[in-house]
Amino acid sequence: MSTRHLTLQDRFRRAGWAHAHDDVLRKWIHGAVAEVLVGHRSKEELLPVVADFQDFIEANSDIYMGFHQMFEEQPETSVVAAVKDYKTLCKVFNKLIQEAPFYGDIGPPFYMVLSGCMNTQGGFTTFLNEKLNKHFKEMWGVWAEYLESPASRSVLTGEDGGWFNPTALTALVENFDGLRFEQIFACDPAAEYYGYKSWDDFFVRTFQPGIRTVQFPDNPNIINAACESELYHLATNVQERDQFWIKGEPYSLLDMLNQDELARDFVGGTVFQGFLSVTGYHRWHAPVTGTIVKIVEVPGTYFAQSPATLGENVSDNPYLGGLAFITSLTTRQLIFIEADDSRIGLMCFMSVGMTEVSTCEATVKVGQHVNRGDELGMFHFGGSTHCLVFREETRLQFFDNANKPGSMIAVRGAIAGILDN
Structure with missing residues (x-):
C-alpha cells in the first residue's frame, strides 16, 4: 500500500x-x-x-x-x-x-x-x-x-456519544486555532441542544461573522476554496473519456459531468478534488466571481466501490481509496459558473455524495451572479467530496498549501493563482 x-x-x-x-x-x-x-x-x-x-x-x-x-x-x-x-x-x-x-x-x-x-x-x-x-x-x-x-436532537448532548461532549467538541474545532465551538459557529450554548432545531440543522450549521472570510478579496488573480476539506487528488490534462474503473484513478470528464453538452469544454483541463470531514463545515462557496449558467442534478449510485479496490482488506476501507472513481457514478450535482475573468471562463463546481443520504442542495439559481466566497449550497448528511473543474485554457498555479494529498484546505482560503494566457 x-x-x-x-x-x-x-x-x-x-x-x-x-x-x-x-x-x-x-x-x-x-x-x-x-x-x-x-x-x-x-x-x-x-x-x-x-x-x-x-x-x-x-x-x-x-x-x-x-x-x-x-x-x-x-x-x-x-x-x-x-x-x-x-x-x-x-x-x-x-x-x-x-x-x-x-x-x-x-x-x-x-x-x-x-x-x-x-x-x-x-x-x-x-x-x-x-x-x-x-x-x-x-x-x-x-x-x-x-x-x-x-x-433527532437526542444526540446533541454532552453525554457519551453526544456531539457536545468534550471529545466531540475538540474534534469539531480542530482546525480553528484554539477557538471554542460557539466562537466559530452560529449557536446558543446556553440553550438546550445549543439552539439547534434538529440534527440536520446542526450538521449544516453556519459560521459566526468573521470566520473563514475570503482570503485576498481584493486580488483578482486568486481562486478560493469552495469547501472546508482535505485535498484528495489534483489532476491536470484530464481526458474526455478514460478508464475510470482502473487503478491510478484517472478522471473521465464525460462520465463525471453526466455527458453534459458543456463537458467537452473541459478536455485537457484540471480537476481539484477534496473530501469533507463528518465533523466539519458542510456548506459550499463560490471559488470565483461569475454567473451561474447551469445546475444539473445527477442521480446515481450510493455504494458502488471501485472494482480496482475489490477484495482489499475491508479494515483499510478500500472504498475511500477510490474517490476519483465515484465522481463518475455517484449521486451528484453540477454547478457551472461563467467567471467574469476571461482567463477562467467557464468552470464547474461538482458536489459528490459519498454513501448514505448524499443530498446535495444548491442555494443559488441559474442566472444569479455570485462573488468569490458567496454560498452556493450545502451537503446534508452523507455528501462529502467535491471537485473544481477548470478548462485547459485556464492556467493555474496551485499554492503549496493546496497541492499535496491530505493538505487541509480552509473554505474561502486561497488555493491557486491565475496566470496570464
Missing part, C-alpha cells in the same frame, strides 16, 4: 469516515444485530420504505441473487460479518433509519454495515442497479425526514 494511501487512510479516520479500529466496529455491528434479532427491536415491524426495499430484493431474481452472492463472498472473518444476509441487513437498516448518528469511532453507520458487501464482486454488480438505487434514495429520504425533526 502506498504512502499516499496510508496518509489518507489516517486522515479519513480523523475525518470520521472510517472506524478507529476493528474491535470498535465489530462490537458496534454485533450490538446492532443483537438488538434487531433478539433484543428489544426483534419484534419491530419494518417501516414501509424498508419493507418495500426487502420486497424489491425478493421480487427481482438478479437482485436476489446479487444479495446472496455479496454475503457469500464476504469472508467469515470480516469485521462486519455479523450481518449475514439481506433480511438481517433490512432489520439493521430499519433500526438505523430511526436514529441520528452519534459521535464516535465507527464512521457513517450505513456505510459501515455495507462495507463488507461493497468490497465484493457481487456487491459491485448489484449496487450499480438503477432500480435498487431508487430504493436506497427512498430510504434516505425517510431518514432525512427524521434527521430534520426535533426527535
